Amino acid sequence: MSLDTNYLSETSIIIPTIEINTLTQKCIKECLAHCFGASIFVVVDFENDQVFPDKIVKTIVSGDSTIGAKRNLAARASSSKYLAFIDSDAFPMAGWLENALHILTNQENTWAVGGPNVSPLEESLSERYVGLSQKSILVAGFNGFRKQFKPARFCDDLPSCNLIIRREQFLEMGGMNEKLVAGEDMDFCHRLRKMGKQIYYSPDVVVYHKNRCLKNYILQRLTYGASVFELIELTGSKNMYLLCLRLLLIVPAATFLFFFSGFLIYWHPDWKNIYLPIVIIYTLLVLIEGVKYSEKFYDFPGVVLALIIGNLAPALGTLAKIARVLPDRKKIYKNT
Numbered sequence: 001m002s003l004d005t006n007y008l009s010e011t012s013i014i015i016p017t018i019e020i021n022t023l024t025q026k027c028i029k030e031c032l033a034h035c036f037g038a039s040i041f042v043v044v045d046f047e048n049d050q051v052f053p054d055k056i057v058k059t060i061v062s063g064d065s066t067i068g069a070k071r072n073l074a075a076r077a078s079s080s081k082y083l084a085f086i087d088s089d090a091f092p093m094a095g096w097l098e099n100a101l102h103i104l105t106n107q108e109n110t111w112a113v114g115g116p117n118v119s120p121l122e123e124s125l126s127e128r129y130v131g132l133s134q135k136s137i138l139v140a141g142f143n144g145f146r147k148q149f150k151p152a153r154f155c156d157d158l159p160s161c162n163l164i165i166r167r168e169q170f171l172e173m174g175g176m177n178e179k180l181v182a183g184e185d186m187d188f189c190h191r192l193r194k195m196g197k198q199i200y201y202s203p204d205v206v207v208y209h210k211n212r213c214l215k216n217y218i219l220q221r222l223t224y225g226a227s228v229f230e231l232i233e234l235t236g237s238k239n240m241y242l243l244c245l246r247l248l249l250i251v252p253a254a255t256f257l258f259f260f261s262g263f264l265i266y267w268h269p270d271w272k273n274i275y276l277p278i279v280i281i282y283t284l285l286v287l288i289e290g291v292k293y294s295e296k297f298y299d300f301p302g303v304v305l306a307l308i309i310g311n312l313a314p315a316l317g318t319l320a321k322i323a324r325v326l327p328d329r330k331k332i333y334k335n336t
């Protein structure tokens with residue numbers, strides 16, 4: 001549903017990035033095309049000589065900081081009524097901002113709005129497999145709807161690659177946690193829900209979001225796994241529902257340890273009566289999900305590989321964090 005241009009002029013689009021590259025330029029171009037009247041803040045690590053033809057695009061230099069710190073910096077610099085967060089490797093579909101603002105202006109207790117972040121039409125096979133796998137419960141848990149066009153609903157959290165909120169309320173919450181390397185959007189949404197406010201997923205608030213290649217996907221999932229204890233600690237124990245959801249983050253580590261326990265069969269043969277059926281069930285589940293989310297017959301091997309990576313790589317990150325052998329996460333993973 002279309003809104004008056006004045007609403008768009010009351011919005012700041014915030015794009016955090018390491019540097020202004022071709023993906024960032026595309027994001028800015030599409031925002032200018034589909035969100036006429038909105039101001040745009042691009043937050044970069046270091047100053048460069050990039051010049052934009054439109055004066056409404058403002059560049060902020062943040063230094064080497066987390067993505068949450070970059071979003072906070074732009075939010076404080078803005079004077080707009082609304083903030084629209086999008087990643088530098090994403091770009092909006094027509095109607096993205098209008099549809100989100102329509103919801104915010106009509107639902108007082110809804111503090112955050114987002115929608116699908118779907119795969120772009122042009123991508124490599126590796127990126128395609130990653131995108132397809134992220135629709136599966138094995139990778140996304142109960143949040144697979146966020147990568148697809150599903151019916152509108154209230155939900156527990158949405159990713160900050162596609163998140164629109166009132167600026168005053170964002171600042172009232174203290175913005176995003178600047179210490180978190182990953183999961184800052186999950187933490188932000190948890191705090192919002194803890195205040196009794198609502199988060200709304202709408203299928204017509206859409207951005208195209210570039211998927212990572214398999215190599216970078218592994219690094220991303222390792223980093224997610226290494227961040228689970230920080231997220232569980234931030235959740236606290238008062239809200240048992242949300243705490244239980246966060247505790248599900250350690251399931252990949254538990255699953256990996258179980259698979260590794262197969263060597264116990266050598267000393268305790270009866271262990272195979274438990275071990276083998278579960279391994280068979282898991283294998284069948286991966287194969288079924290691979291078939292379910294493969295759009296073409298040749299997708300199947302790649303999707304299965306991406307499913308296994310997406311499901312078990314966080315386990316290695318969690319265990320490496322416990323063993324204190326994981327390198328500095330900011331050196332192996334960049335989420336801007």
